[in-house]
Amino acid sequence: MSDEIHEECGVIGVYRNDVNKQAAPLVYYGLYALQHRGQESAGIAANHNGVMELKKGLGLAGEVFRGETFEGLPGNIAIGHVRYSTAGDGSVRSAQPLAASCRLGEIALAHNGNLINADSLREMLTDEGVIFHTTSDSESILNLICQHGSRGIEAGIKNAMSLIKGAYVLVITINDKLIGVRDPYGLHPLCIGKFHDDSGYILASETCALEALDAEFVRDVTPGEIVIIDKEGLKSIEPSRWCRKNLCVFEMVYFARPDSIVDGVSVYEFRRQCGMKLAGQRKIEADLVMAVPDSGIPAAIGYAEASGIPYGEGLIKNKYMGRTFILPVQEQREAAVKIKLATIKHNINGKRLIIIDDSIVRGTTLRGIVSHLRDSGAKEIHVCAASPEVKYSCYFGIDTPHREKLIAVQKSPEEICEFLGADSLTYLSLESLSQVCGEDTYCKACFDGKYPMEVPVN
Numbered sequence: 001m002s003d004e005i006h007e008e009c010g011v012i013g014v015y016r017n018d019v020n021k022q023a024a025p026l027v028y029y030g031l032y033a034l035q036h037r038g039q040e041s042a043g044i045a046a047n048h049n050g051v052m053e054l055k056k057g058l059g060l061a062g063e064v065f066r067g068e069t070f071e072g073l074p075g076n077i078a079i080g081h082v083r084y085s086t087a088g089d090g091s092v093r094s095a096q097p098l099a100a101s102c103r104l105g106e107i108a109l110a111h112n113g114n115l116i117n118a119d120s121l122r123e124m125l126t127d128e129g130v131i132f133h134t135t136s137d138s139e140s141i142l143n144l145i146c147q148h149g150s151r152g153i154e155a156g157i158k159n160a161m162s163l164i165k166g167a168y169v170l171v172i173t174i175n176d177k178l179i180g181v182r183d184p185y186g187l188h189p190l191c192i193g194k195f196h197d198d199s200g201y202i203l204a205s206e207t208c209a210l211e212a213l214d215a216e217f218v219r220d221v222t223p224g225e226i227v228i229i230d231k232e233g234l235k236s237i238e239p240s241r242w243c244r245k246n247l248c249v250f251e252m253v254y255f256a257r258p259d260s261i262v263d264g265v266s267v268y269e270f271r272r273q274c275g276m277k278l279a280g281q282r283k284i285e286a287d288l289v290m291a292v293p294d295s296g297i298p299a300a301i302g303y304a305e306a307s308g309i310p311y312g313e314g315l316i317k318n319k320y321m322g323r324t325f326i327l328p329v330q331e332q333r334e335a336a337v338k339i340k341l342a343t344i345k346h347n348i349n350g351k352r353l354i355i356i357d358d359s360i361v362r363g364t365t366l367r368g369i370v371s372h373l374r375d376s377g378a379k380e381i382h383v384c385a386a387s388p389e390v391k392y393s394c395y396f397g398i399d400t401p402h403r404e405k406l407i408a409v410q411k412s413p414e415e416i417c418e419f420l421g422a423d424s425l426t427y428l429s430l431e432s433l434s435q436v437c438g439e440d441t442y443c444k445a446c447f448d449g450k451y452p453m454e455v456p457v458n
């Protein structure tokens with residue numbers, strides 16, 4: 001749920017056809033639209049005739065670029081990144097984009113995802129004499145690309161893709177080019193947009209960034225594809241190896257913004273359908289359906305529609321805290337729920353409630369919410385999770401806890417219900433989730449343990 005699984009990263013790249021127009025301010029606006037994907041650091045690399053300027057820092061995009069005039073970030077090509085550190089440390093050095101100089105010229109890269117062979121790659125590169133400046137696995141990708149620099153950027157990227165295993169979406173700029181890459185499983189999203197006046201292209205993690213820049217959606221980058229944008233337009237390099245789409249279903253369940261369309265599917269509609277399926281699984285007598293905001297809202301609306309029980313707001317989220325708000329001791333953590341989420345007593349008092357959350361990972365925050373609702377006079381509290389039991393960890397860039405810390409591994413659904421202090425607990429079944437997914441093109445490994453590739457430990 002909301003603050004138990006952390007976001008991964010968001011990437012964006014802007015190419016403006018007119019070399020006299022600046023791309024960095026547009027990337028900055030795009031980062032605002034992608035901020036939900038990571039709040040630890042933000043950065044922009046601007047490419048001015050092949051010369052790279054970089055600015056990055058810890059915090060939200062608005063904090064990192066406060067008062068920024070962008071004069072120091074010239075050029076018609078720029079890439080940006082917002083980060084939640086799933087691999088490497090959370091220091092500003094490991095913030096992205098990463099930039100380097102290689103035989104081909106100056107290069108900058110922004111990465112979303114996690115490599116499963118990061119350690120062996122780093123060891124191999126270190127043995128070859130490569131010096132690392134960060135602890136991030138993205139630096140290994142940058143080095144692998146640069147190793148084959150003498151044979152051209154395409155060869156460099158193909159070389160890296162042949163060696164790296166795991167999840168990666170890359171946005172790269174070098175010379176006069178903006179480049180997008182998606183791993184052969186398409187675990188995380190990357191879309192292509194075009195400015196309405198035909199003045200250039202955008203690559204972004206989610207379509208919500210295209211909307212923010214008043215650009216139109218062109219298409220998603222396909223798994224294993226490399227797209228290169230330069231003055232000749234957009235060129236696609238089809239994958240040379242077997243690829244099969246396995247989009248992370250958590251993108252649909254929680255990460256992506258509900259107004260985004262990911263691989264042709266509306267995130268809002270996906271969540272609403274999950275809520276409708278949930279309602280069909282078991283009949284609950286209740287007065288009000290409410291959501292844990294924000295990610296539980298579309299599923300709660302779907303549940304209300306399908307069950308005929310009215311939807312209403314019972315919790316108001318404090319929008320000014322940010323998801324990184326941390327309190328050091330358990331007592332304070334429990335108090336934090338009341339700071340983060342206030343109850344609307346008028347809607348709760350004396351009512352039988354159905355409360356929908358997107359997922360249950362550790363259950364500690366949800367437990368605090370249930371107790372908060374009881375204190376506000378709720379008569380019954382029926383908890384529904386709009387996804388199945390989370391029983392397996394992720395190795396692809398989503399920061400789930402170790403398996404033994406997942407509540408569905410530690411406890412049975414009855415024990416979880418008791419732990420939460422709820423009157424009943426219902427999970428969306430795997431079968432219902434599969435029905436919402438339709439074609440089997442999603443990674444659902446945290447629910448069913450079927451990873452799309454071999455992972456180090458299960």
Ligand code: SF4
Pocket residue numbers: 187247248249250251393394395396397398443444445446447
């Ligand atoms: S294991 Fe879970 S979180 Fe990780 S990519 Fe697969 S569905 Fe997403």
